[in-house]
Amino acid sequence: MSIRLPSADGGYRLHRPNTDPFAPLACGPAHSRMFYSAAHVVADPLAASAEAAPAVDWEATLAFRHRLWSQGLGVAEAMDTAQRGMGLDWPTAAELIRRSAAEAREVGGRIVCGAGTDQLSAGGPYSLAAITAAYEEQLAHTEASGAGAVLMASRALAAAARGPDDYVQVYGGLLRQCARPVVVHWLGPMFDPALTGYWGHSDLDEATEVFLKVIAECPEKVDGVKVSLLDAEREVDIRRRLPAGVRCYTGDDYHYPELIAGDGELVGDALLGIFDPIAPIAARAALALDRDDVSGFRELLDPTVPLSRHLFAPPTRFYKTGVVLLAWLAGYQEHFTMVGGLQSARSLPHLATAYELADGLGLFPDPGLAEDRMRRLLSVHGVES
Template sequence: MSIRLPSADGGYRVHRPCTEPLAPSIGAPARSRRFYAAAHVVADPLTTSAQAGPRLDWEATLAFRHRLWAQGLGVAEAMDTAQRGMGLDWPAAAELMRRSAAEARAVGGRIVCGAGTDQLAAGGVHSLAAITAAYEEQLAHTEACGAGAVLMASRALAASARGPEDYLEVYGRLLRQSARPVVLHWLGPMFDPELAGYWGHIDLDAATDVFLKIVTECPDKVDGIKVSLLDAEREVDIRRRLPPGTRCYTGDDHHYPELIAGDGELASDALLGIFDPIAPLAARAALALDRDDLAGFRGLLDPTVALSRHLFAPPTRYYKTGVVLLAWLAGYQDHFTMVAGLQSARSLLHLVTAYELADRLGLLPDPERAETRMRQLLAVHGVAS
């Protein structure tokens, strides 16, 4: 069994698919760390542009979440991996949260959901009162669903804030009224260019100070922070400056093995988009930490970094395309169609390399089916395999 794959130089290379793919890792959540996989959504492929709003294949979308829970991973719902702000609007996100939280309760799965301000009109300047009210609506919905909340970075706040004091006001009010501790998310501009200058500063040192001031003023209302800056040194610095008991959930899809492993004193938990496609390895790695097997942990996760760096290569915000491709190749959904047509956001050569790297890791349960589907994708692009 082999497949001929196109190369960037205009030639071809022969890839021989993995003959011993990984089986799912079935087990309870790890004790030593909290691992959340930010999960993608499965679009309804029959949706037309004339229909109002995105439509999801609910059966396939929820089935994928059950796979994550069965492997002991938590689900981070309705966040950027689910195309939040890139095709998934607030009504669809609210329904996704409601359905996923109900499924989580049914199986005892861990879940957090993203609360933001994306019901506000894009591209405009909004008052702080309107931004706060939008956050409050989504936070209330998340809490009503019985899920933990991740306060997502707000494009509306980034566009409207006059300075750091506006961030302090909005987040302070939200934290004071939250019913349970939340996770604060700092999403860098590499993931969303509209979030440049978040916390009121372009300078990251000054922005970090504002971010930590918000945390330290209401430590009992902050379960943790999620740092998505692809900057391991900065995350380590922030982690050291957190109040005792406040978790640091790494969102660094480039350096996650070392950040989760820790420095001997402090370590990061994880809330990662890459855990969606590498779930079987992430679950095994989490259990290795429970056994204090740091070498085994690194042996499982370190080889996945090449795939992750490839999927999250600039423009980083389009990493979802590779994530959904791999779900299709793995047989977790029946098509490679995404909300808002995002399946076209990456080049064919990018997708080919994603397939090759994932297959080498044993992440495609049925290599023959994955090869057949890859041939179909190549044929659509007019490439003979």
């Protein structure tokens, strides 16, 4: 039986659903690489219309994190995949961090959490002291929760900084006071246009020098860097120039297989939003690397790239919509609703292609359920399939 899917050109195509999905997997963390999945949040559709604050379905949200841990993946919590700065405010993010860190302790799961400055309103501009204090508040909360911290890029700092020295001052002060090594995240403007010119330069070569200077001044306080620029050559260059012992977590959802596999001399770790929907495949790929089976790793992960490039297509910041769609189709949540109404951020043809690509990869444990839910979504939009 086939399902009729709408195309971007206004036409339709037939898709025959997969009948051979990946079997459930339960395993411990890989030892050859560090794999973190930036995880989405599940909205509470019944409470969302009645409350001003973002309404999160805590039970479903935490259950999804347990699913990632059970497959050996770490969880990167309260990052941009969780709609940080796009519907998820700081009070809700703080509660998410507290709850997820507690759950991680219960099962021995790996977790790192985003610490930024999003409690500062969009009004600004703010002083460097105010920006530093905001970072300190979130960093203290994350550390008190028992989780590792990811120093996220700050919209407030991007707006206030007069040049590279301001970034060096703020980040240097934060790193010197961290209780444990952190991950420093460089999020490119394709993910958040408000971060254009980060590190004090619009020129990426000059910005890279400032970024590396920040790391070089306090390498003992940096577990790793996460580079989200969708620029594989630049990431490889940064990796080669990092101080010894500092990891490079790829955040490149376009080129992750080759960046993780490495060149035999330098290999990569990963902290990726695409690991949320492709967790069953990512977990198996990680185990392949533990066996030094690089070709098996690539055979598993390379076919996922078309799906990832589709989900992260411009405007890239709306990739979360496809991620949540696939979680609903897979049966990991009972609705396709997002905080802030972000489920409307992508077109129906875009969502149809996401379904088709994910189904082709065998990512839906129950293909019949996924097909039924996709048919219902199409019907709501007036498409009879």
